[in-house]
Amino acid sequence: MNRLTLILTFALIIIAFSTHSQVFNNLDWYNNDSLVKVLQAQEGTERVNTMNRLASSLSYEDFDQSMAYARKAFSLAEKLGYAEGMANAVRNFGHVYYYDGNYPEALNHYWDALHRFEARNDLRMVALAYKDLAMTHLYGSNYDKALELAEESIRVFKLKDKEGTPIGTVLDTMRIRSGQGLLFRNTGRSDLALKIYLKYLNMGEEYRFEITDMLVHHGLVAFCYQETGKYDSALIYFRRTLEFPTVNKSIPTMGHENMRRMGAIYHLKNNRDSAILYLASAWQWLSAEGFLMQANMAARELGEIYQEMKDYKSAESFYRSAESLLDEMLRHHSIYRYDSLKYVVSWGAELYYPFSKNHIKRNIYNQAILTYNRIYRFYQERSLMDSAFQYLQKYSSVKDTLVNLTRKKELIEIQTKFETEAKERQIDYLKNENLVKELQIRQNKWFIFSLAGLVILVLLIALILVRQNKLKHNQQTLLLQQKLLRTQMNPHFLFNSLTSIQNFIIKEKPGLASDYLSRFSRL
Secondary structure, three states: OOHHHHHHHHHHHHHHHHOOOOOOOOOOOOOHHHHHHHHOOOOHHHHHHHHHHHHHHHOOOOHHHHHHHHHHHHHHHHHHOOHHHHHHHHHHHHHHHHHOOOHHHHHHHHHHHHHHHHHOOOHHHHHHHHHHHHHHHHHOOOHHHHHHHHHHHHHHHOOEOOOOOEOOOHHHHHHHHHHHHHHHHHOOOHHHHHHHHHHHHHHHHHHOOOHHHHHHHHHHHHHHHHHOOOHHHHHHHHHHHOOOOOOOOHHHHHHHHHHHHHHHHHHHOOOHHHHHHHHHHHHHHHHHHOEHHHHHHHHHHHHHHHHHOOOHHHHHHHHHHHHHHHHHHHHHOOOEOOHHHHHOOOOOHHHOOOOOHHHHHHHHHHHHHHHHHHHHHHHHHOOOHHHHHHHHHHHHHHHHHHHHHHHHHHHHHHHHHHHHHHHHHHHHHHHHHHHHHHHHHHHHHHHHHHHHHHHHHHHHHHHHHHHHHHHHHHHHHHHHHHHHHHHHHHHHHHHHHHHHHHHHHHOOOHHHHHHHHHHHHHO
């Protein structure tokens, strides 16, 4: 490789990495064109890493390309024995299936990735894998499991490495808490979500979280106030989002989206002047910039307000605008006029996970139902039955499509719960089987120990008996020896004793003779 090629490769790497998007907090995204150019000159583990980055970047928008890069990354990493590369590729498989709406398959790959990260003792990636699992269960409507896995992710993030530094940052754990807030909102517990989001803002100010992140969470606090019926508090927090400095395209976009939301609240409060002011401003900016769905929603609500005011001309004009924006969405199968807008935070939720094609498709048809139904009722109210029937037919058609999409989503959610429960039953069975095996091993150990103890006890008893028998034998031997000595000694003793007494008698010593005779008799 010549010097010019090296310089070009290095420059492309800098471009690819320096354009890393700040939009997606939970998904690595890079400049894909630059990565493709860098890939041509790479080999080994660097090539694996670049293919994994491409797979991650494309996971939410191009199933086939993303899967192809992930498979190539896994295959090459396997040949190289590069465990980290294989684990990241498996995690990307999970991303691809997650964004495709195939939650059961996504869970299988996320669990596989988790075990691979655990084998490498890569605790940060273990925590992220638990987070992936939690989010998949959340969007699969398996809320209890989502909470359990989110807590496990936080637990791992709070562990410390060899230097005593926590595995995760404050932002890591707070982002998981924010996901739990979404779960609480989905289950009608916005009061609990509100506490989480308010704490998020406090921590964000203390630790200087990224500005778009802070703006989004001001909006989430406002949503919680709105969902709990505290409209004035909601308006305060939505209004604060309009004061953020314009440091990126997401700031004014979210600002105008929140103006649309403010207009909807003023409509609920029956303050039509303020509602029209905010909704018109939002509609004009969002439609001009190409944010089709949000502009459609603003136009439709303006039509409703003017219809309530009996200003049918203005109402019809905004309904026509809403329909035109809807037609554009249906033609392009997108909620954006320009492809580049998908990298801009315009709703807030995509800051964490970008919208998949299936998610966008369902939302387009949902807005189509609302739009056609609203226009149908508008013409019905004015007794223009031909026009009313025309929009009733459109309404029925898109409703059937949405019903099929919703049914498919619900089937996937049911399958996700079923397979999760089946996997948990299998895990419980394996745990119980392992417990039984452990118990059997313990019983076998106790049996072996008992048998060994019994053998030792028998040996000890045998040794004691042998020793006792030996001592008894020795004692009997000594007694026999003593008896033998006695049998040998007694005749001589008797003879000598009698000779001595006889000698005392001969020498006329009767006293001594009598004394010896007395002693001899006692003996």
